[in-house]
Amino acid sequence: MSDSESEYDVEEEEIDESEFTCENRARAMKQPDVVTKYKIAADCANAALKVATDACVVGAKIVDCCQAGDDSLEKETAKYYNKKDKDGNKVEKGVAFPTCVSVNNQVCHASPNADCDAVLKEGDCVKIDLGAHIDGYVATSAHTFVIGQDKITGQVADVMKACELASEIVIRKLRPGASTADISETIENVAKDFGVNVVEGVMTHNMKRFIIDGNKVILNKQTPEMKAEPTEIEMYETYALDIVMSSGEGKPKQRDERETRVYKRAIEKNYQLKMANSRAVFSEISKRFPTMPFTARALQEKRVNFGLVECCNHGLLHSYPVLYEKDGSAVAHIKSTFLVLKNGNDRITTFAPQAVESDKKLSDTALYDLIAQPLKPPKKPKAKK
Structure with missing residues (x-):
């Protein structure tokens, strides 16, 4: 795709994003450049996630896997928008969140220095988290997989399946006009059905240009120490849907400040x-x-x-401290970026979840019907002229 090309069917309109009201969000999302930049950033993040995932093999150094992801983010984003704008400025682009490879009971943010000798082993449960941006429009992604095993069962399968289902349910609930008040309860109910815990402190943030963690948040688990006021989902917003589950207590802690x-x-x-x-x-x-x-x-x-x-x-x-659950705990992490649009939520960062064998199911069977619904209705074929 060239600097001027857009594969997305949107209506062109010049706007000023300085005041990002609902009306301006609508106008912004109708600009080919805005939606295109979000989706190019997502393509770059998706490609880097695959590179980092492929690098995670038995015997691989964790830092090398992180570096592979970062290198891919830089390489992919470098392909686009290389012409200067009308004022002679270059378009900023590159890593929006550095590649983190967190293993087993590590919850998040593990991106070690070059001198780290830690390597991956067969059976390690790996969480990869990264993000790209084009001109400040951010797309982030995270997923969980087990190295070198075709059959995944037990508590690892439970946390992975619970994460996947919770993500599929919540992304369908976060439509314009919906309140975030019951989202925490929804995620908690999924966790209970699978005998796992929602990890405390994890939030879904809205994102704006050059802002990766906006003020509009959905707290996955409400606690006496941490609560979030309910808010309403609005049209043309962008969110990074973040779900983390654990077979432990769901109360991660930092162990060593030097790991940050x-x-x-x-x-x-x-x-x-x-x-x-x-x-x-x-x-x-x-x-x-x-x-x-x-x-x-x-x-x-x-x-x-x-x-x-x-x-x-x-x-x-x-x-961003490296956080841990108790030793022996299984942790799963899924994150996807989506745009709230008229015809449905557009999930722009994607991955193929690893198949697992969990013997647990959702108690509310109606949720399976909800998950079966497409996020966006299929496009109607254009009439021939």
Whole structure:
């Protein structure tokens, strides 16, 4: 696809996205460029997810799998929008969320440094999480699979199937006018049917241009310590639907601060750093990763670790800690990006779930009928002129 080509049947209209009201969202989604950029970003994320998945074989170093995903994100996004705009500016594109490969009872955000020697083994349950963006329009994806096993049973099968079904149900419920009030309950009921727990703290965020985690959230599990006000789904919004299940307690914890290698610039915070190497690190971050999360591995400044510590201590960076469930717990993670459109929700990041054999089923059989419904009605053939 060239810079000017669009395979999506949308109506062209110039708009100003500075005030992203519902009316402006509608006008934005009707622009070929906006929808095209979302879907190109999704194509890039889908391709990178496959590359990272294929790299995850017995004996492979985890850091190499992460790097393979990041390299693919850069390679795929580099194919598009290489002409400068009318003001002479290049279109920003690339990694929107660095590739994380979290194994077994690791819940999320594992993207180790190059000197990490950890390798994958047969039977490891792997969660891959990554994202791409084109001109700030983000598409993220995550999925779970087991290495080197054709028959997946037991608690691993239960968490994987529960994640898959919850995702399929929720994406069909999040239509314009629907309240998010009962979504947590829906996810909890699926988890109960499969004898697993919803992982606390996981949120589905809306996304806007250059904003990967918007203020509009759906909390998967309401707790006394963490609650989210119900909100209403609106037309022409974009969401990253995030579902994480565990055979453990669903209360993940950080074990070692030194494992944290994924960060994001806190754009609302300013501070004059004292150390010269910290200023050098922060300068590189501000130039290369002004709005999107990044991995420490991607930084070129030599004294990265020292610089990151001072930046974090003074709130200049948000960190994504590596979280763990209890040893022996099975964890599954599914994430997909979808656009809320008139004719149905358009899921733009996809993957083929690995087949599992769980002996558990949904107690509400009507939900199977809901899942069987297509997200979007089939397109009517265009009348010949």
